[in-house]
Amino acid sequence: MIFADPPYFLSSGGISCHSGKQVSVDKGDWDKTLSVEQKLDFHRKWIALCRRVLKDDGTIMISATLHSVYAIGVALEMEGFSIINNIIWQKTNPAPNLACRCFTHSTETILWARKQLTIKRKGKHYFNYEKMKELNGGKQMKDFWEFEVEENPIVIKTSTAGKSQKKYGRHPTQKPTQLLERLIEAASKENDLILDPFCGSCTTGIVANQMHRKFIGIDIDDDYLELSKRRYLGGKEK
Ligand SMILES: C[S@@+](CC[C@H](N)C(=O)[O-])C[C@H]1O[C@@H](n2cnc3c(N)ncnc32)[C@H](O)[C@@H]1O
Secondary structure: OEEEOOOOOOEOOOEEEEOOEEEEOOOOHHHEOOOHHHHHHHHHHHHHHHHHHOOOOOEEEEEEOOOOHHHHHHHHHHOOEEEEEEEEEEOOOOOOOOOOOOOOOOEEEEEEEEEEOOOOOEOOOOOOHHHHHHHOOOOOOOOEEEOOEEEOOOOEEEOOOOHHHHOOOOOOOOOOHHHHHHHHHHHOOOOOEEEEOOOOOOHHHHHHHHOOOEEEEOOOOHHHHHHHHHHHHOOOOO
């Protein structure tokens, strides 16, 4: 299985509000805005490389915002993938909408895809249907997800990675472990090998390890790989 959380290409000097203070929404040089053509080209290149190493019965899950999801969807199909699901993850504590000129952004999309082997034949992928149904109280799991974790010692409801998941350092776009737990449970088995080509603080690797999967992570930034090591060595998180 591959999980990827590639750059969104949305860092163009925008601002938001955090704890009552004005903050930049820029994530880093790796996230600078690109043209539509450049975005599509970038996504096609890394998706093609992933396809080379993915087994025919493996699947890829890609997390995206509205800035990237459309280019990624097209790139997936152009590079020989067939989209299985379009999972919507709703954040219950989204960044405030300061300009008040559109609806408040509160969702990310996870595109789940398998290999298109020939025009008619698709990869025979694994889906842990029963476990997903169990997690959803005995009803079929739908493609719209919300999570809330309670952060101690003060109880704050959050659906993004909270303080306890950032105690070894901060990544600007760190995914919550509960999202990765569900994705990994749904699409892989114990001892499977999981690749994350944009691993950042290695949320995927931390969860993969806790769930007895093998893991390979890649990131362009050494500081994030050091943070990943600290998270791994620091032990289990809630
Ligand atoms: C959206 S973040 C991933 C965050 C990660 N899911 C986590 O939970 O921490 C994207 C990551 O891609 C990395 N990145 C950007 N361009 C890259 C490239 N060309 N090759 C490898 N990594 C890259 C960035 O350094 C950043 O850490």
